[in-house]
Amino acid sequence: MAVAYHLGRFPPEALDWPQLLPLIGPANAAVARYEGVLHGIPNPNVLLSPLTSQEAVLSSRIEGTQATLGEVLEFEAEGAPDDESTPKKADIREVLNYRAALAEAARLLDDLPLSQRLIRLTHERLMQGVRGRNKSPGEYRRIPNWIGPEGCTIEAARFIPCSAEALPDAMTAWEEYIHAPAPDAMIQLAILHAEFEAIHPFLDGNGRLGRLIIPLFLKSKGLLSAPNFYLSEYLEAHRDEYYDRLLAVSRDGDWTGWCGFFLRAIIDQAGSNQSKAQAIHALYTARKDWMVGATRSQYGVRALDWFFSRPIFVASDFVSQADIPEPTAKRILRLVRDNGLLREIRPSSGRRPAVLAFPELLNICEGRAAF
Numbered sequence: 001m002a003v004a005y006h007l008g009r010f011p012p013e014a015l016d017w018p019q020l021l022p023l024i025g026p027a028n029a030a031v032a033r034y035e036g037v038l039h040g041i042p043n044p045n046v047l048l049s050p051l052t053s054q055e056a057v058l059s060s061r062i063e064g065t066q067a068t069l070g071e072v073l074e075f076e077a078e079g080a081p082d083d084e085s086t087p088k089k090a091d092i093r094e095v096l097n098y099r100a101a102l103a104e105a106a107r108l109l110d111d112l113p114l115s116q117r118l119i120r121l122t123h124e125r126l127m128q129g130v131r132g133r134n135k136s137p138g139e140y141r142r143i144p145n146w147i148g149p150e151g152c153t154i155e156a157a158r159f160i161p162c163s164a165e166a167l168p169d170a171m172t173a174w175e176e177y178i179h180a181p182a183p184d185a186m187i188q189l190a191i192l193h194a195e196f197e198a199i200h201p202f203l204d205g206n207g208r209l210g211r212l213i214i215p216l217f218l219k220s221k222g223l224l225s226a227p228n229f230y231l232s233e234y235l236e237a238h239r240d241e242y243y244d245r246l247l248a249v250s251r252d253g254d255w256t257g258w259c260g261f262f263l264r265a266i267i268d269q270a271g272s273n274q275s276k277a278q279a280i281h282a283l284y285t286a287r288k289d290w291m292v293g294a295t296r297s298q299y300g301v302r303a304l305d306w307f308f309s310r311p312i313f314v315a316s317d318f319v320s321q322a323d324i325p326e327p328t329a330k331r332i333l334r335l336v337r338d339n340g341l342l343r344e345i346r347p348s349s350g351r352r353p354a355v356l357a358f359p360e361l362l363n364i365c366e367g368r369a370a371f
């Protein structure tokens with residue numbers, strides 16, 4: 001029997017606070033430590049952009065897309081973001097949409113509160129393209145949906161979210177809860193994510209959108225100076241538990257179990273985000289000194305910023321777009337290739353220019369020697 005949405009039981013009346021207290025302090029402290037690191041990074045939007053891309057890859061992977069970070073960045077570098085002609089390319093498009101949706105939401109957050117309006121606009125961006133066309137971008141569903149094995153009937157579903165009739169009120173209550181006084185912001189966020197998933201307001205993209213809300217919430221509550229927080233690595237690694245804990249909220253009213261899981265994810269990922277951000281910052285600082293010395297050019301740092309913002313790129317794009325005089329750009333490219341800072345992942349052939357990658361940076365993001 002499918003579990004059905006816990007209508008009328010949101011927000012939870014009571015949590016088992018003694019069980020959660022040992023996690024609440026560490027979760028808040030871990031996020032605060034991460035924020036300290038984030039705050040010290042010049043231009044986090046550039047330096048952490050590959051981490052954001054990796055988050056988009058992992059969040060989309062939870063829903064079954066197959067693309068890797070390298071494939072996404074290489075595809076993007078080659079400049080055909082609208083091409084969905086193969087399943088792989090359509091997967092890549094979804095990942096790129098995710099990243100664009102996060103960027104769009106971050107911009108919107110400057111003028112709008114975290115709200116239904118912002119969520120719907122973000123959904124519209126997430127669903128842009130062929131696959132999303134039938135998924136009512138930016139609009140709540142007016143029909144039932146269900147969660148279960150791929151392509152299953154409603155009878156075989158594991159979970160049946162909020163009915164379409166009850167959905168508008170459920171989303172209003174969800175929105176009110178964002179701005180309601182709460183004893184702890186991390187618990188509030190845990191509850192908001194689970195409730196969003198239980199409502200499942202859109203035809204598609206609910207998982208990804210619910211995860212996008214996490215950094216947006218942390219930014220909107222002033223817990224982070226930029227919406228750069230990456231939780232999907234943990235959720236992907238603990239996918240079964242993630243789904244089971246969400247199910248137990250509706251089935252057993254076990255909000256405490258869900259919150260505990262979520263806080264453990266926050267603690268773990270704040271640590272991982274922190275070490276990755278520190279490693280990227282250290283790499284930047286070390287390579288900046290090297291670039292200045294080796295290139296003896298005022299353009300050395302500009303080139304380095306380009307490599308950080310596009311860790312995979314087509315060599316000729318750097319020459320034409322980096323705003324560096326052509327002979328200097330070519331000389332810098334030779335230098336960084338000879339030194340091993342960049343590596344050719346696809347040699348030039350005929351009229352196709354070479355594709356270059358920045359392995360040190362990509363490996364930090366992947367958390368392993370993938371390049």
Ligand SMILES: Nc1ncnc2c1ncn2[C@@H]1O[C@H](COP(=O)(O)OP(=O)(O)OP(=O)(O)O)[C@@H](O)[C@H]1O
Nearest residue numbers: 063147159197198204205206207208209243246247
């Ligand atoms: N029992 C459950 N109760 C509530 N939410 C759940 C449950 N199981 C899974 N989820 C959430 O639903 C998401 C998957 O939902 P679904 O397969 O419908 O994808 P979707 O709505 O198309 O969104 P996306 O494609 O981004 O996942 C999961 O990532 C998880 O966040």
